[in-house]
Amino acid sequence: MFKTLDDLGSGKRVLVRLDLNSPVEDGIVKDNRRFTRHARTVHELVESGHRVVVMAHQGRPGRDSFVSLDQHADLLAEYVGTPVAFVDDVHGDRAIAAVRDLGAGEVLMLENVRMSEDELPEKTPAEHADSAFVRALAPEVDCYVNDAYSAAHRAHASLVGFPRRLPAYAGRVMESEYEANTSIASREFDGPVTMVLGGAKATDVIDVMSALDDEIDHYLLGGIVGELFLRAAGHDVGYDVDDGELYDHQWADNADRIRELLAERDDRIHLPVDLAYEHDDDRAEMPIEGVAKTHPLLDVGASTIADYGEIIEDSAAVFVKGALGVFEDERFSDGTVGVLESIASTDCFSVIGGGDTSRAIELYGLEEDYFSHVSIAGGAYVRALTGQTLPAVEALAENCRDR
Numbered sequence: 001m002f003k004t005l006d007d008l009g010s011g012k013r014v015l016v017r018l019d020l021n022s023p024v025e026d027g028i029v030k031d032n033r034r035f036t037r038h039a040r041t042v043h044e045l046v047e048s049g050h051r052v053v054v055m056a057h058q059g060r061p062g063r064d065s066f067v068s069l070d071q072h073a074d075l076l077a078e079y080v081g082t083p084v085a086f087v088d089d090v091h092g093d094r095a096i097a098a099v100r101d102l103g104a105g106e107v108l109m110l111e112n113v114r115m116s117e118d119e120l121p122e123k124t125p126a127e128h129a130d131s132a133f134v135r136a137l138a139p140e141v142d143c144y145v146n147d148a149y150s151a152a153h154r155a156h157a158s159l160v161g162f163p164r165r166l167p168a169y170a171g172r173v174m175e176s177e178y179e180a181n182t183s184i185a186s187r188e189f190d191g192p193v194t195m196v197l198g199g200a201k202a203t204d205v206i207d208v209m210s211a212l213d214d215e216i217d218h219y220l221l222g223g224i225v226g227e228l229f230l231r232a233a234g235h236d237v238g239y240d241v242d243d244g245e246l247y248d249h250q251w252a253d254n255a256d257r258i259r260e261l262l263a264e265r266d267d268r269i270h271l272p273v274d275l276a277y278e279h280d281d282d283r284a285e286m287p288i289e290g291v292a293k294t295h296p297l298l299d300v301g302a303s304t305i306a307d308y309g310e311i312i313e314d315s316a317a318v319f320v321k322g323a324l325g326v327f328e329d330e331r332f333s334d335g336t337v338g339v340l341e342s343i344a345s346t347d348c349f350s351v352i353g354g355g356d357t358s359r360a361i362e363l364y365g366l367e368e369d370y371f372s373h374v375s376i377a378g379g380a381y382v383r384a385l386t387g388q389t390l391p392a393v394e395a396l397a398e399n400c401r402d403r
């Protein structure tokens with residue numbers, strides 16, 4: 001499919017694209033799993049005596065999270081265990097000078113690539129390869145490594161332009177994410193395949209379900225999405241109370257598709273049989289039969305968790321996208337954590353995806369090793385599950401075919 005670091009050799013000038021896009025609060029970049037993961041790739045490059053030039057993006061122009069990468073350089077350095085120099089320029093004279101100054105085993109991070117006007121325009125890979133950005137940096141390095149799987153659904157200059165001009169390789173994050181996230185399509189599992197679908201984004205879940213058919217034996221639903229399906233099944237839930245804005249607009253946009261999916265896959269879609277809510281500052285539960293929604297429902301209940309656990313126990317593979325409840329509040333973490341614990345206690349192949357959902361792993365003391373793969377991708381993970389190709393992965397594959 002593509003070449004990897006195993007094919008790269010040593011002592012080269014390497015331009016590596018990472019995805020360090022992070023939450024930013026009051027101008028402070030929050031540490032997260034993307035730093036630890038990409039640090040392993042950078043560390044491997046350093047150990048092989050390469051000169052390492054890092055490209056990455058942060059936020060989008062016009063948003064508060066659109067900030068410099070100077071903090072990212074410091075955070076990455078902590079995990080790589082070696083200094084990461086920073087230059088506040090993407091491909092101008094200062095950037096080029098800093099690249100030329102690099103010694104073997106040294107790391108330099110360029111400024112946020114989205115600060116270059118060449119990064120974001122909608123163009124073909126060939127047009128991106130012809131941009132001033134790519135034409136300035138490509139001659140300064142020997143090869144290009146793309147480790148930014150979680151940004152691979154974007155056809156931006158730093159992701160698709162360089163493979164047109166340089167020998168291109170997949171980094172370790174790119175390699176492992178690609179393998180795990182696309183494994184569902186090949187369906188080489190010796191037993192039932194289960195998908196846990198929750199969270200807040202109905203369109204993501206509907207797209208995933210629409211794209212998959214024979215590949216999946218059980219869909220276990222929860223979260224806001226699960227409630228919308230319950231509404232379609234005739235239960236008196238799945239709408240906003242207390243002036244909320246989580247349900248009604250999603251229902252208006254998606255009700256027909258949800259009804260269709262329920263009708264087509266009734267035997268494979270499992271819905272919560274009980275739900276949890278807040279009562280006197282505590283967690284309370286009620287069975288779905290006869291329920292009328294008078295306050296927010298914040299998690300699936302104990303019977304649902306037990307039912308889902310049994311299905312997971314019998315599964316050969318489990319893919320998770322989205323949380324079953326508001327797990328950030330410990331009182332409503334039982335559904336999400338219960339499902340993760342069920343997966344952890346079996347030896348099934350498992351992929352845990354989604355930026356928010358995967359945070360539950362460290363919040364509740366689970367180990368990443370309990371799962372086959374914990375994805376750091378959001379949009380790219382959903383696209384992989386729906387069988388869509390990712391432009392940056394295509395660019396790597398094409399580079400490999402052309403050589």
Ligand SMILES: Nc1ncnc2c1ncn2[C@@H]1O[C@H](COP(=O)(O)OP(=O)(O)O)[C@@H](O)[C@H]1O
Nearest residue numbers: 199200201223224298322325326354355356357
């Ligand atoms: N019943 C619920 N009510 C309100 N929020 C919920 C509910 N269930 C799940 N959530 C929220 O959904 C969020 C995750 O949604 P989403 O962004 O779709 O998942 P991910 O980022 O993991 O793909 C969590 O932060 C969680 O608090």
Ligand SMILES: O=C(OP(=O)(O)O)[C@H](O)COP(=O)(O)O
Nearest residue numbers: 019021150151154377378379380
């Ligand atoms: O964080 C990212 O996507 P994600 O939130 O879907 O995981 C990527 O860095 C892509 O960023 P973008 O959605 O601003 O192009």
